[in-house]
Amino acid sequence: MIIMKFGGSSIKNTEAMRRVAGIVQKRQQQQPLIVLSALGGVTDQLIRMHNAALEQRDEQIATEISALQNRHRAMLNDLIPAGAIYDEVHYFLNHEFKRLKTLLDAVKAIKVFSSELYNSVIGLGEMLSTRLFEGYLRARGLSAVWLDVRPVMVVEQNGEEITPLLEEIEKQARVRFDHHLQNGMLIVTQGFLATTRNGAPATLGRDGSDYTASLLGAALKVKEIQIWSDVDGILSADPTIIKEAQPLPFMTFEEACELAYFGARVLHPATIQPALTHGIPVRVLNSHFPDEPGTLIVPDYEETKHQAIKSIAYKENITLLTIESSRLLLSPKAIEDIFDILTRHGKKVYAVTKSATKLSVTIQNNGNDNRFLDDLKRFGRLTVEPRKTVVSVVGEGMKANPLLTWQIIKMLHEAGIKIELISQFARQISMMFIIDEQDIPRTVELIHARLIAGGG
Numbered sequence: 001m002i003i004m005k006f007g008g009s010s011i012k013n014t015e016a017m018r019r020v021a022g023i024v025q026k027r028q029q030q031q032p033l034i035v036l037s038a039l040g041g042v043t044d045q046l047i048r049m050h051n052a053a054l055e056q057r058d059e060q061i062a063t064e065i066s067a068l069q070n071r072h073r074a075m076l077n078d079l080i081p082a083g084a085i086y087d088e089v090h091y092f093l094n095h096e097f098k099r100l101k102t103l104l105d106a107v108k109a110i111k112v113f114s115s116e117l118y119n120s121v122i123g124l125g126e127m128l129s130t131r132l133f134e135g136y137l138r139a140r141g142l143s144a145v146w147l148d149v150r151p152v153m154v155v156e157q158n159g160e161e162i163t164p165l166l167e168e169i170e171k172q173a174r175v176r177f178d179h180h181l182q183n184g185m186l187i188v189t190q191g192f193l194a195t196t197r198n199g200a201p202a203t204l205g206r207d208g209s210d211y212t213a214s215l216l217g218a219a220l221k222v223k224e225i226q227i228w229s230d231v232d233g234i235l236s237a238d239p240t241i242i243k244e245a246q247p248l249p250f251m252t253f254e255e256a257c258e259l260a261y262f263g264a265r266v267l268h269p270a271t272i273q274p275a276l277t278h279g280i281p282v283r284v285l286n287s288h289f290p291d292e293p294g295t296l297i298v299p300d301y302e303e304t305k306h307q308a309i310k311s312i313a314y315k316e317n318i319t320l321l322t323i324e325s326s327r328l329l330l331s332p333k334a335i336e337d338i339f340d341i342l343t344r345h346g347k348k349v350y351a352v353t354k355s356a357t358k359l360s361v362t363i364q365n366n367g368n369d370n371r372f373l374d375d376l377k378r379f380g381r382l383t384v385e386p387r388k389t390v391v392s393v394v395g396e397g398m399k400a401n402p403l404l405t406w407q408i409i410k411m412l413h414e415a416g417i418k419i420e421l422i423s424q425f426a427r428q429i430s431m432m433f434i435i436d437e438q439d440i441p442r443t444v445e446l447i448h449a450r451l452i453a454g455g456g
């Protein structure tokens, strides 16, 4: 059995969905369980609708709802001929659109943010896409069944932190999925969606469908977890900057995790952990070119070692905070308190460096609430530098080549690119540094040309 997860880019229109159905049909012998995201762009649209409802912007809500309905209905009309399956899916979609209106009315009525309402609204896209796809598979004559992932994907929610409850997920997956699998059915289910232990709607976070795939893969002990996207695998750099970026045939779990964490959007960073725990290989494939081999992510293998740097990733919208105070010299508790403040305000920390009296941390700039800065000022002189980027270069071979760090620093210095902060563990597979946002293209191009495409 395998998991096949298709992201929004793979099912964004009728043609794409037909292609995906063909891919699944060809691999039926491997007993795939299919995990789908919402159609490309739909989750963003649902977030816009939710925000419009909070701000009572009725006209915008009406326009967005009709665009969403038209898009799904047009696909239904194209994909499924008139008949019982069409009627069933049509009824389901209408029911979900009505539910969406009710939820948005509730958001408008209470006028304050409710995480339950928010999660219900933004999770609706996966309900629509999966029902459409399952109906289409049946219309093609395949034995498919639509299953609701929400009672299976049980999580604990603590503020913004989501922890999947693995034992419960495994138990629920066995109870709800096993007999369909034994009957040879193609299960179609939703990525991204989850439910808290108390039954409240939740999600696994943006781009979380990859994580769903690996959690289900681990729960059902599958042979392989496949992440199907719109690129030929994990590439040597972001293809939007480097057109000639090349797919990497193999990666270790550790390399993939680092790259995903530092911005290689093609894979959600949490995907690796459940797969790693159970030693299940993850393969990243292109739904536009399904016969390409893609990238296979495995615990370890020899060939990786020869190329020092394999890929480069970056994460924008980073703020560099530096606190300068003699308290940092004398009180270890001050550091604990600083991290406590960042955690309480939901700030994800990417890199940290400390000297005798200075502490620098880089955080993702999420949201406009800057009250945490006032809290941090209590500790000493605070410098806030926004619009930074964390860049990470990754490759198993870096362990054996400490001079690479020096080469990168020298190269960027000669190009006039200022590095703000460097973070690297000794004998590790990655190195990370902070630059100005405006220097991203030049930095990525330089490192890719000289140290990745050039072979290092």
Ligand SMILES: Nc1ncnc2c1ncn2[C@@H]1O[C@H](COP(=O)(O)OP(=O)(O)O)[C@@H](O)[C@H]1O
Binding pocket: 006, 007, 008, 009, 010, 207, 228, 229, 230, 231, 233, 234, 235, 236, 237, 238, 239, 240, 263, 264, 265, 266, 267, 311, 312, 313
């Ligand atoms: N190193 C990388 N390798 C592959 N893709 C990358 C990388 N860095 C960024 N990307 C981007 O990630 C995109 C795929 O992620 P995403 O749009 O979330 O796909 P999906 O809808 O399939 O989940 C690619 O189209 C590509 O532009």
Ligand SMILES: N[C@@H](CC(=O)OP(=O)(O)O)C(=O)O
Binding pocket: 006, 007, 008, 009, 037, 038, 040, 043, 044, 125, 191, 192, 205, 206, 207, 208, 209, 210
């Ligand atoms: N639809 C959700 C979950 C997801 O994973 O989407 P995608 O696979 O298209 O990145 C989101 O946009 O966040």
